[in-house]
Amino acid sequence: MSDEIYIGLMSGTSLDGVDGVLVALPVDGAPELLAAAYLPFPEVLRQQALALQQPGENEIHSEAVLANALARSYADCVQQLRSQAPELAVRAIGVHGQTIRHRPELGYTRQTNNPALLAELSGLDVIADFRSRDIAAGGQGAPLVPAFHRAIFGQPGVCRVVANIGGISNISILHADGRTTGFDTGPGNVLLDAWIALHQGKAYDENGAWAAYGTVIPALLQALLAEPYLQQPPPKSTGRDLFHADWLDEKLREFPACAPIDVQATLCAFTATTLAQAIARHAPDAAGVYVCGGGAFNIRLMQDLQLALRENSSAAMVGSTAELGVAPQHVEALAFAWLAQRFVHRQPGNLPEVTGARGLRILGALYPA
Ligand SMILES: Nc1ncnc2c1ncn2[C@@H]1O[C@H](COP(=O)(O)OP(=O)(O)OP(=O)(O)O)[C@@H](O)[C@H]1O
Ligand SMILES: [Mg+2]
Structure with missing residues (x-):
């Protein structure tokens, strides 16, 4: 792996907002944080995401609407990161998405997102849906960090x-x-x-x-x-x-x-x-x-x-x-930048001894720029 620049985006179960980092990931040694941004979610988005944590009416539509709103939030965060270092070429974005259901015992987990829209808005390769492959291999899909x-x-x-x-x-x-x-x-x-x-x-x-x-x-x-x-x-x-x-x-x-x-x-x-x-x-x-x-x-x-x-x-x-050496609010976003790099180089990202998966797996799916 060469020294490459990635963006990592994390929005977790707290539903507070999105943490983003722009980071240089060297072959050996520590990642170098180049920029960081935090965007709180608008209250309406937060409420939409909260509502989808429980079964409800017309979920497919609600989920799609939320996914688009999230992708726009993620794109805003990417924009803020890139404006801090406009000269840098970014290899890819690693984005976790917003968990609305996590049911590994039923064989699925859903991190809502519209990675196609994020690729469209950012003009960058987007790697998304990191958890599904581990679950497909019999794992919990979590934790991945x-x-x-x-x-x-x-x-x-x-x-x-x-x-x-x-x-x-x-x-x-x-x-x-x-x-x-x-x-x-x-x-x-x-x-x-x-x-x-x-x-x-x-x-x-x-x-x-x-x-x-x-x-x-x-x-x-x-x-x-x-x-x-x-x-x-x-x-x-x-x-x-x-x-x-x-x-x-x-x-x-x-x-x-x-x-x-x-x-x-x-x-x-x-x-x-x-x-x-x-x-x-x-x-x-x-x-x-x-x-x-x-x-x-x-x-x-x-x-x-x-x-x-x-x-x-x-x-x-x-x-x-x-x-x-790493501020607490940056660790998880850095992890998803790192996982994106693993995907780009077709390296496994999971640890079977953690998730219970049958073996090492390459995690994520690519939405090209
Ligand atoms: N200054 C603070 N004092 C107390 N609690 C804080 C403070 N800042 C953040 N928090 C807590 O941290 C939460 C957000 O944490 P964080 O973003 O790490 O969680 P997350 O988005 O759920 O991520 P994940 O679950 O994936 O790790 C807030 O909802 C709040 O409860
Ligand atoms: Mg958060």
């Missing part, structure tokens, strides 16, 4: 965990002996965002400031932790299909008198504990846990994670991926 985490954050002889706290949380375990494993641990910000939206009318709890003044409700925390998904052995992946507002309502039915602020604090502890239990169980020798994704900015959540690791007898120190 561990191979990239290994490539940029791995250190021989040291066990490191990279924890991406987006809407859902996933961990990559970069074992000391060179093996890489990983899975979705459970919720990230998705329940936190839903709860503060309901009670404070805010999209998210900035820096965890609201949760910081709440008190964890131990019985509620235990009820949340009873979710069977959390005890399932990997490979496993999840999404809004399981962890949604109705799931939380159901659990809260037995706790009608709780103060909303205490529920927020408990949800923070829930995300932190699910991560810590997974790490203690599957990476007992982890020296460090490096957090990326928007959760890295939630101070209360980061404190809870350190606490929960100690409670689960893990000596791992918690930091963000910034300590390893």
Whole structure:
């Protein structure tokens, strides 16, 4: 592989917006970030995407309309990136798309997007639909980022965990002996965002400031932790299909008198504990846990994670991926630039030991410029 320039676009389960990076990917050594952009989704787009998480009427039409709106958002993000470095020739865009259903047990996952429109608007090769091939090979189609985490954050002889706290949380375990494993641990910000939206009318709890003044409700925390998904052995992946507002309502039915602020604090502890239990169980020798994704900015959540690791007898120190040289909000978008490069060079992008697929597979589909 030569030193090439790619664009990576990630919009995840939080439905907050699209993170984009323009990056030089060298043969050996670290990726060089050349430009970054973040475009929040317009509220109407967010609502359309949310509506499609549940079965509803006239879904084929709604999905197609959403796909076009997303492609236009992605194209705007590409435009912003390219305006920061107009002289650079971009090899291809790697775009994740917006997950509206993730049902690997039924043999499908849907990352809505209109890559043909994005190719038309950007004039660039677009690589999209990275997850389907892994599922076709019997895998979960997720998480796909561990191979990239290994490539940029791995250190021989040291066990490191990279924890991406987006809407859902996933961990990559970069074992000391060179093996890489990983899975979705459970919720990230998705329940936190839903709860503060309901009670404070805010999209998210900035820096965890609201949760910081709440008190964890131990019985509620235990009820949340009873979710069977959390005890399932990997490979496993999840999404809004399981962890949604109705799931939380159901659990809260037995706790009608709780103060909303205490529920927020408990949800923070829930995300932190699910991560810590997974790490203690599957990476007992982890020296460090490096957090990326928007959760890295939630101070209360980061404190809870350190606490929960100690409670689960893990000596791992918690930091963000910034300590390893990559800002937390750029990691996932970089991963999709990297996966696009893998596709362009017909290199596999999945790790069968992570996803459970029958073997290594080339991930993605090309929409030529
Ligand atoms: N300053 C902040 N304080 C607290 N939480 C924050 C802050 N900034 C971002 N977040 C949280 O991070 C979320 C967005 O994170 P991110 O973009 O990594 O997730 P995502 O789009 O769901 O991606 P994925 O699930 O694919 O990893 C927001 O919805 C919010 O909950
Ligand atoms: Mg996001």
